Amino acid sequence: MSGFEDILAEVVSSYISENLFGKFSLNKFKTLPTPEARFDYLNTSALPYMGSGAAKDVFAVSSGKVLKMSRYGNGGDEVQSQLKREIERSLKFGNSGIVPRLYDYDKNEFSWMLVEPIKQFDSPGDDDNMKAITGVSVAMLGNFDVMLTEWILEAEKAKSAEEIIRYVALLKDAVWMAPRAKKLLEAYHNNPKAKELLEKYFTMAIRHGVSDIDRADHWGMDADGSIKVLDFGM
Ligand SMILES: Nc1ncnc2c1ncn2[C@@H]1O[C@H](COP(=O)(O)OP(=O)(O)O)[C@@H](O)[C@H]1O
Ligand SMILES: [Mg+2]
Secondary structure, three states: OOHHHHHHHHHHHHHHHHHHHOOOOHHHHHHOOOHHHHHHHHHHOOOOEEEEOOOEEEEEOOOOOEEEEEOOOOOOHHHHHHHHHHHHHHHHHOOOOOOOOEEEEOOOOOOEEEEOOOEEOOOOOOOOHHHHHHOOOHHHHHHHHHHHHHOHHHHHHOOOHHHHHHHHHOOOOOOOOHHHHHHHHHHHHHOHHHHHHHHHHHHHHHHOOOOOOOOHHHEEEOOOOOEEEOOOOO
16 A cells, blocks of 8 residues: 555544544433434434334444434334334344344333344345345245245144245145245255255244245345344334
8 A cells, every 4th residue: 555545544444433433422322311312313423324114223333233223203103112022022032143133222212222233135126145145036035935824834833944845845736836845945955045044034934923024135144144134123
C-alpha cells in the first residue's frame, strides 16, 4: 500500500467507528424508559441498517452483533408480540445450533434482542445462492414444506426429515410429489448442507410447530457455516 492509501484506510476506519457506531450507545439504549423511546433513539442513530419486515427493524452494532427491535408506531400488539415469541423461542432452542445465538434481550418489555449475525440466503427471485450452497433450491424447499403439510400425520411419526421424504418418494399414488421427493432425497444424500437444512427445518416445523419458514431468506449461515433460521417469531 502507498502512504496515501494507508492514511485513507485509517481515516475511513476511524470514520466508521466514530460516526456509524460511536453515536450510538447500547447502554444508553438499554436504560431509556420506554420501548417507544428506544425505538426513536435507534432510528435516529446512524447504525448500519440490516433489514426489516413487518415486525422488526434490524441494525448492526459495533460489537459485531445484530440488534433486532420491535417496530413501534405501526402494527400494534400483534407485531410487538412477534419479537417476544422470537426471544422465548431463542431461549428455548438455546444451543441447538438452529437459531442465532442470543446475547442479550429486553427482560421487561421484550422490545429488543441482541443476536448473532447471519448471512441470509437470497430472497426469492434473486440468485438462488441457497441452491449453490446446499443443493436445495427455493422450489425444492417449498416442495418439502408442502410435503410436511400434506402428510403431517406421517411427518409427526417420522424420526427425521429423511424418513418423511423417503416415505413420500415411495408413495405410488403421489404421482405429483413422489418425483419431487426423490429429487430432495438425492440432494439430501449428495450434500451434507442439504441434510443440515432439511433436518433443521424438520425439527423447527414438526417438533416445535414453527411455521412460515419456507422462504429461502428465512435461512442463512453463521460465521462458522452452520445453517440457521433467522426469522421465527411468527
Ligand atoms: N440474525 C440476523 N443477522 C443478519 N440479518 C438479520 C438477522 N435477523 C434479521 N435480519 C435481517 O433483518 C430482516 C428483518 O428481520 P426479521 O426477523 O425477518 O423481521 P420481520 O419479522 O419483521 O420480518 C431480515 O429479513 C434480515 O434481512
Ligand atoms: Mg422477516
